[in-house]
Amino acid sequence: MMRIRRFQPSDLTRVTDIEAHSFMEGAPGLYVAVYRMQGEGFFVAEVDGEVAGYVVAALAEDGEGRIFSVAVDPRHRRRGIARVLLNRAFEFYRGHRILSVCLEVRQGNLHAQALYRDFGFSVVGLIPGYYSDGEDALVMRRRLDPGPPEGLSARKIAAS
Numbered sequence: 249m250m251r252i253r254r255f256q257p258s259d260l261t262r263v264t265d266i267e268a269h270s271f272m273e274g275a276p277g278l279y280v281a282v283y284r285m286q287g288e289g290f291f292v293a294e295v296d297g298e299v300a301g302y303v304v305a306a307l308a309e310d311g312e313g314r315i316f317s318v319a320v321d322p323r324h325r326r327r328g329i330a331r332v333l334l335n336r337a338f339e340f341y342r343g344h345r346i347l348s349v350c351l352e353v354r355q356g357n358l359h360a361q362a363l364y365r366d367f368g369f370s371v372v373g374l375i376p377g378y379y380s381d382g383e384d385a386l387v388m389r390r391r392l393d394p395g396p397p398e399g400l401s402a403r404k405i406a407a408s
């Protein structure tokens with residue numbers, strides 16, 4: 249059984265382990281800092297009681313959302329976990345009335361790009377040599393609908 253919940257400090261070992269299997273970069277203590285600064289949008293997917301993946305839906309100071317990171321344990325990939333995590337991230341962004349979400353992804357990471365395209369992201373820029381090994385980053389962005397105005401329920405809008 250899978251469930252999505254907020255990251256808690258006791259998840260740190262699992263998250264760091266998944267990070268190590270997923271990314272070339274990383275820094276000791278990175279996710280402790282992420283939890284302190286962006287804990288509200290830091291979600292994990294738990295499968296049968298074990299953390300199998302995570303997403304960090306960060307809020308940037310300019311009011312934009314930024315998917316800081318999404319990763320799934322290699323043993324649990326291709327089962328839709330990243331999709332569920334990204335859906336939760338977008339629910340979080342909608343709750344914060346965020347209208348635009350961006351992210352960076354390695355130019356060679358075609359699997360992740362396919363996933364992001366599926367979620368409505370498109371490439372809006374390139375940052376040369378963004379990663380520590382010199383690989384370029386693609387910048388991808390997706391706009392979000394503003395949704396119903398504050399105080400108006402969907403039913404009221406449908407009836408109006």
Ligand SMILES: CC(C)(COP(=O)(O)OP(=O)(O)OC[C@H]1O[C@@H](n2cnc3c(N)ncnc32)[C@H](O)[C@@H]1OP(=O)(O)O)[C@@H](O)C(=O)NCCC(=O)NCCS
Binds near residue numbers: 320366
């Ligand atoms: C990218 C990643 C998060 C996907 O996680 P996942 O749980 O396996 O993804 P899902 O099962 O939800 O797949 C969703 C879609 O992504 C794409 N995708 C994911 N993995 C893929 C692969 N190995 N080959 C081709 N397409 C792939 C597909 O479009 C897939 O949809 P489909 O299964 O209906 O074809 C995971 O592979 C990962 O952790 N990679 C390393 C870290 C990383 O690259 N993170 C993203 C960059 S920040």
